[in-house]
Amino acid sequence: MTIIEKCIQNKIPEEVKKVAQEEKQPVEFIAKGLVEGTIVIPCNISKLQTTNYKLRIVGIGKGLRTKINANIGTSPQRINLEEEKGKLQVAIKYGADAVMDLSTGGNLREIRKMVLENSTVPIGTVPIYQVACEVSQKGFAISGMDIDHLFEIIEEQANEGVDFMTVHCGLTRKNLAILKKSKRVAGIVSRGGAFLAQWMNINKKENPLYEHFDRLLDIAYNYDVTLSLGDGLRPGAIADATDSAQVAELSVLGELVKRARQRRVQVMVEGPGHIPLDQIEKNVRLAKKLTANAPFYVLGPLVTDVAAGYDHIVGAIGGAMAAMYGADFLCYVTPGEHLRLPTVEDVREGVIASRIAAHSADIVKGVKGAKEWDEKFSHFRKDLDWQGQESLTLDKEKFRKFHPEKLNGAKICTMCGKYCALKISTEIGV
Amino acid sequence: MTIIEKCIQNKIPEEVKKVAQEEKQPVEFIAKGLVEGTIVIPCNISKLQTTNYKLRIVGIGKGLRTKINANIGTSPQRINLEEEKGKLQVAIKYGADAVMDLSTGGNLREIRKMVLENSTVPIGTVPIYQVACEVSQKGFAISGMDIDHLFEIIEEQANEGVDFMTVHCGLTRKNLAILKKSKRVAGIVSRGGAFLAQWMNINKKENPLYEHFDRLLDIAYNYDVTLSLGDGLRPGAIADATDSAQVAELSVLGELVKRARQRRVQVMVEGPGHIPLDQIEKNVRLAKKLTANAPFYVLGPLVTDVAAGYDHIVGAIGGAMAAMYGADFLCYVTPGEHLRLPTVEDVREGVIASRIAAHSADIVKGVKGAKEWDEKFSHFRKDLDWQGQESLTLDKEKFRKFHPEKLNGAKICTMCGKYCALKISTEIGV
Numbered sequence: 001m002t003i004i005e006k007c008i009q010n011k012i013p014e015e016v017k018k019v020a021q022e023e024k025q026p027v028e029f030i031a032k033g034l035v036e037g038t039i040v041i042p043c044n045i046s047k048l049q050t051t052n053y054k055l056r057i058v059g060i061g062k063g064l065r066t067k068i069n070a071n072i073g074t075s076p077q078r079i080n081l082e083e084e085k086g087k088l089q090v091a092i093k094y095g096a097d098a099v100m101d102l103s104t105g106g107n108l109r110e111i112r113k114m115v116l117e118n119s120t121v122p123i124g125t126v127p128i129y130q131v132a133c134e135v136s137q138k139g140f141a142i143s144g145m146d147i148d149h150l151f152e153i154i155e156e157q158a159n160e161g162v163d164f165m166t167v168h169c170g171l172t173r174k175n176l177a178i179l180k181k182s183k184r185v186a187g188i189v190s191r192g193g194a195f196l197a198q199w200m201n202i203n204k205k206e207n208p209l210y211e212h213f214d215r216l217l218d219i220a221y222n223y224d225v226t227l228s229l230g231d232g233l234r235p236g237a238i239a240d241a242t243d244s245a246q247v248a249e250l251s252v253l254g255e256l257v258k259r260a261r262q263r264r265v266q267v268m269v270e271g272p273g274h275i276p277l278d279q280i281e282k283n284v285r286l287a288k289k290l291t292a293n294a295p296f297y298v299l300g301p302l303v304t305d306v307a308a309g310y311d312h313i314v315g316a317i318g319g320a321m322a323a324m325y326g327a328d329f330l331c332y333v334t335p336g337e338h339l340r341l342p343t344v345e346d347v348r349e350g351v352i353a354s355r356i357a358a359h360s361a362d363i364v365k366g367v368k369g370a371k372e373w374d375e376k377f378s379h380f381r382k383d384l385d386w387q388g389q390e391s392l393t394l395d396k397e398k399f400r401k402f403h404p405e406k407l408n409g410a411k412i413c414t415m416c417g418k419y420c421a422l423k424i425s426t427e428i429g430v
Numbered sequence: 431m432t433i434i435e436k437c438i439q440n441k442i443p444e445e446v447k448k449v450a451q452e453e454k455q456p457v458e459f460i461a462k463g464l465v466e467g468t469i470v471i472p473c474n475i476s477k478l479q480t481t482n483y484k485l486r487i488v489g490i491g492k493g494l495r496t497k498i499n500a501n502i503g504t505s506p507q508r509i510n511l512e513e514e515k516g517k518l519q520v521a522i523k524y525g526a527d528a529v530m531d532l533s534t535g536g537n538l539r540e541i542r543k544m545v546l547e548n549s550t551v552p553i554g555t556v557p558i559y560q561v562a563c564e565v566s567q568k569g570f571a572i573s574g575m576d577i578d579h580l581f582e583i584i585e586e587q588a589n590e591g592v593d594f595m596t597v598h599c600g601l602t603r604k605n606l607a608i609l610k611k612s613k614r615v616a617g618i619v620s621r622g623g624a625f626l627a628q629w630m631n632i633n634k635k636e637n638p639l640y641e642h643f644d645r646l647l648d649i650a651y652n653y654d655v656t657l658s659l660g661d662g663l664r665p666g667a668i669a670d671a672t673d674s675a676q677v678a679e680l681s682v683l684g685e686l687v688k689r690a691r692q693r694r695v696q697v698m699v700e701g702p703g704h705i706p707l708d709q710i711e712k713n714v715r716l717a718k719k720l721t722a723n724a725p726f727y728v729l730g731p732l733v734t735d736v737a738a739g740y741d742h743i744v745g746a747i748g749g750a751m752a753a754m755y756g757a758d759f760l761c762y763v764t765p766g767e768h769l770r771l772p773t774v775e776d777v778r779e780g781v782i783a784s785r786i787a788a789h790s791a792d793i794v795k796g797v798k799g800a801k802e803w804d805e806k807f808s809h810f811r812k813d814l815d816w817q818g819q820e821s822l823t824l825d826k827e828k829f830r831k832f833h834p835e836k837l838n839g840a841k842i843c844t845m846c847g848k849y850c851a852l853k854i855s856t857e858i859g860v
Contacts (some may be wrong), residue, residue, distance in 0.1 A: 014567055015512045021690075023525050025437065037618065046648070062488075070778065074846045075846055075849075076847035077843075077844040078850055080845050081622075098766075104847070104849050105847070111632050112505075114658050115501040118823070129849075132849060132854060136597075136848075137596070162521055171523070176860075179860050180691055183644070184860065185805060185808045185809055186808050186811065186812045186852070186855075187812060187852065187855030187856065187860045188852075188854070188860055189851050189852060189855070190851055191846055191850075191851045192851055193854075194851035194855055195849075195854070197854070197855070197858055197860065198854050198857070198858055201858045207586065219611065232859070236795060236808070236811075236852075237777045237804065237805070237808035237811070238635045238801065238804040238805070238808070239801070239804065239805045239808060240808075253516040273544065274808075276790075276793050277750060277751070277754045277790055277791060277793070277794045278794040278796050284661060300711055301818050303705060303750065303790040303793070304786060304789055304790045304793060304804055305791075305804040305805075305807045305808045306804055306807045306822060306824060307786045307791065307822055307823070307824050308802055308819060308824075308828075308829055308832070309823070309824075309825050309828035309829055309831075310782055310783070310786060310825065310828070312743075313742075313743050313746050313782075313783050314786055315748055316743050316746065316753065316791070317750045317751075317786070317787065317790055318705060319705070320733065320747045321747075321751065324707045324708065324744040326541050327447075329741060330586055334557055335832070336812065336832055336845070337845070338843070338845070339829065339832040339843055340832050340833060340843055340845055340847070341844040341845050351730045352737075352740055352743075353740070353743050354739060356734060356737045356744055356747070357747065358744050359736065359737075359746055360706075360707055360733040360744070360747055361707060361735045363668060363706050363733070364706050364707045371668065371669070372531070373736055374667065374668040374669065374735040374736055375615055375667070375669045375735075376735055377735045377736045378615045378616050378666070378667035378670075378704075378735045381485065381616065381666075381667070381768065382615060382616045382617060382667075389738065391738060393685075393737070393738050393739070394736060394737050394738075394739075394740065395735055395739050398738075398739035398740070399738055399739050399769065401739075402738070402739050402765070402766055402769040402770050403738075403769045403770060404633055404770075412507075413768070413769055413770055414768070414770045414771040415505060415767070415768070415769070415770055415771050416505055416534065416567075416621055417505045417506035417535070418506055419505075419506065419532070419534050419559075419562060419625075420620055420621075421527035421619050421620055421621045421623065421624035421666075422616070422617065422619060422624075422666075424572075424618070424624035424625070424628050425616075425617030425618040425624055425627070426617065428627055428631045429610070430606075430609050430610055430614065430617045430618060430627065430629055
C-alpha cells in the first residue's frame with residue numbers, strides 16, 4: 001500500500017505522524033493533504049523497510065514549511081566520489097531538506113549507493129541521466145535509447161530506495177511542435193528534456209514517459225516513489241518565460257497529476273526556471289490551478305540571466321517570491337550555475353541562499369514558528385546577546401568568523417562600536 | 431540657482447542633459463521630474479564649479495534605472511584610510527551609483543577629503559555622525575550637542591562638495607512618544623536616529639533638524655545639496671515593520687518634502703529596514719503616496735532577521751521587490767551587516783547583490799535597455815559563446831574564475847559536459 005492508500009483507509013502511518021510533529025500540524029491535516037494530493041512525503045517503501053528511523057521524514061506541500069533541495073552529482077568532466085560525499089554532507093549540514101543526485105560521470109551506481117547510504121534526507125534522481133550515460137558508453141547518441149532500458153533503470157533506482165524521481169512526461173510531440181514554432185532565445189535548457197526531445201526528434205515517436213505513463217505509475221506505486229513531473233520545456237531565459245511551450249507542457253502535467261492521484265501515487269510538479277519578477281505570481285498561480293494544487297517545486301526561479309557566478313542570489317530573489325505565492329519546494333541554485341559543476345563551497349552557498357528564501361516566505365505564509373524565530377533572534381540582537389544570536393542564526397561558523405570574540409565582552413561590534421544605536425536605544429528605554 | 435530653478439526657468443543645465451543621455455530619456459522628461467520632485471540629481475554646486483566632467487552625473491527617481499548606494503567608512507574600532515580607499519574603488523568598480531561615507535572613527539575630515547577626491551560618483555554623508563564624534567572627543571555624550579555646531583558641520587560638509595546628506599528630520603518629539611508607547615522588539619536601529627533621540631530625551635527639546643528645518647533648507651539651497659530625509663524610526667526587526675512610529679515619521683517626512691520643494695531644494699526619502707515580504711509593496715506605495723512620489727531610497731529591505739553573515743542576499747530579495755514596486759534607490763547591505771564593519775570584500779559582495787536586485791527590477795519596470803541586456807546575454811549563452819557572456823556579465827573576474835579557459839574550445843562547461851542541453855537543443859533546431 002502507498003502512503004496515500006494507508007491514509008485513505010485511516011491507517012495513519014508513522015511517517016505522517018512524524019511530519020505532523022515536525023510541522024506542528026494535526027495528523028489529520030497531513031493525512032488529508034496526502035489524500036487530496038496537496039502534500040507529498042517522498043519516502044520509498046523499500047527504504048522504510050530496511051533503514052531505521054534516523055531518517056528525517058519530510059513533508060512537502062500546502063500548509064507546510066517551504067522545503068529546499070540541493071542538487072549534487074558528477075559530470076563527465078568532474079568525477080570525485082569523495083567530493084560528492086562532501087557535497088552531500090554540507091548540503092545536509094546547512095539545512096537541505098532533500099538532495100538530488102544528478103550524476104552523469106563515473107560509476108553512477110556506486111555514487112548513488114554512497115548517496116543513499118549517507119543521506120538522512122530524501123533522495124531524488126533523474127533516471128534518464130543514467131540511461132543517457134549507459135547509451136553513450138555503448139557509443140550511441142541518446143536517440144539510440146531503448147524504451148525498456150529506460151523503465152528498467154527507473155525500476156532499478158526505485159528498488160535501491162530513491163524517494164523521488166524527476167520524469168519529464170509532459171514534453172509530448174505536440175508540445176515539441178509548439179516549441180519548434182516559437183522563437184525562443186534559449187530553446188531547451190533541461191537536460192532530461194533535451195535528451196527526450198532528441199530521441200523523439202530522431203525516432204519520430206512519442207515521449208515514452210508520456211506514452212507509457214501507466215508503466216511509470218506501476219513502478220512508482222510499487223515502491224511508493226514520489227513522481228516529480230519535470231518541466232523539460234522550462235524557460236531558460238527571461239525572454240522565454242511563460243511562453244506557449246511552457247504553458248502547454250504544464251497543462252499536460254496537470255492531466256498526469258490526475259492520473260497519478262487516481263493510482264494513489266504521490267506526485268509533485270516542477271516549475272521554472274528563468275522568470276522575470278512580475279511573472280512569478282502568475283506562474284505559481286497557474287501551476288497550482290492547472291495541477292489542482294499539487295506541490296510545486298521550482299528551480300530558482302532566476303529573475304535575471306546576466307549574473308553568472310551569483311545565481312544563488314538571483315535564485316533566492318525568485319525563490320522567496322515564488323514561495324510567498326505558494327511554491328512548496330525550492331530547488332537551490334549555486335553560484336556556479338551556468339558555469340561549472342558546483343563545488344562543495346558552491347553547495348554551501350546555494351543551500352544557505354535557498355534557506356533564506358524559503359524562510360523569508362515562511363514568515364509571511366504563516367508557517368508555524370517562522371515569525372517566532374525572527375522575533376526571538378531580534379530580541380537577542382536588541383540585547384546585544386551574541387551567544388543567543390549565534391545559537392539561532394543560519395550559519396554559526398560564519399557568524400563566529402564575522403563577529404570576533406574579543407568584542408563579546410564589550411557587547412558591541414566593529415560596525416558602530418560605542419555609537420551602537422541598539423545600545424543607545426536601550427539606554428533611553430525604547 | 432539650484433538645478434530645479436534652472437529647469438523651471440528652462441535653462442536646462444548640462445547635468446540634466448547627461449542624465450537624459452544615460453537614461454535614454456528626453457531631456458524634458460528629466461527636467462519635468464526635477465521640477466515635480468520625482469527625480470533628483472545629487473550634485474553639489476561647489477563640486478560642479480571645481481571639478482571637471484569626469485564625474486558621473488546620476489539621476490535617481492521615477493522612470494530611471496534603479497540606482498544603488500554603497501556605504502563605506504570607518505568605525506571607532508576600525509580606522510584605516512587605505513582600506514576605505516579600497517572600499518571606495520571596489521564599490522565604484524562593481525557598479526555603485528553613489529557612495530556614502532559613514533565614518534565615525536579617526537580623522538573624519540581627512541577621510542571625507544579622500545573620498546571626495548577619489549570618487550567619480552555622488553557622495554553622501556550623515557553629518558550628525560561627525561557631530562557625535564566631535565562631542566564625544568570632548569568627553570560628552572551626544573546629549574551635549576550644540577545646535578549651532580550641528581548646522582556648522584552640515585554647512586562645512588556642503589561646502590566640501592558632499593552631494594547628498596541623510597538628515598533624520600522626522601524623528602519629532604511626538605513620534606518619539608509614539609515609539610515609547612509601542613512595544614517594539616528592536617527599538618531604534620538608526621544611528622542618527624538614536625543620537626537625536628538621546629539628545630531629545632535628555633534635553634527635553636524638539637529635534638533640531640525638524641525645528642530648524644528652514645536653516646537646513648538654506649544650506650541645501652546654497653550648495654544644491656540633495657536632502658535625503660532619513661528614517662530614524664525605521665523598523666530593525668520583522669516584528670516592528672510598518673508600525674505606528676514608522677508611519678508617523680514617514681508622514682512628517684511627507685510634510686517636509688513639500689517644504690523642500692517649495693524652496694526648490696532637491697529631496698528624497700529614506701525607507702526601511704526590516705520588512706517581511708508581504709509588506710514591501712505596501713511600504714513602497716505608502717511612501718510614494720505620503721511623499722508625493724519623492725524618490726524613495728530603501729535600506730535593503732531585509733526580509734528576515736536571522737541570516738547574519740548573509741544579509742546581502744536578504745537585502746537583495748527585499749530590494750528587488752521594493753524596486754519592482756517603485757523604490758528608486760537601493761542602499762546595499764553587506765554580508766557583514768549586524769556583525770562587523772564591512773571589509774573590501776564585503777563591499778564587493780554587497781554591491782553585486784544590490785545590482786542584481788536593481789537590475790531584476792529594472793527588467794520589469796520597463797527601464798530602457800534592461801530586458802535587452804538579458805536577451806543579448808542569453809543569446810550568447812545559447813550559442814555557448816563564453817567570450818560574449820563574459821563581456822556582458824556583472825562580474826567578469828568571477829566569470830573567468832568559475833569558467834576555466836581550457837574548456838572554451840569545447841564550447842561546454844563542467845556542469846553537463848557533453849550532455850549540455852543547449853548543445854542538444856541547437857542540434858535539433860530548437
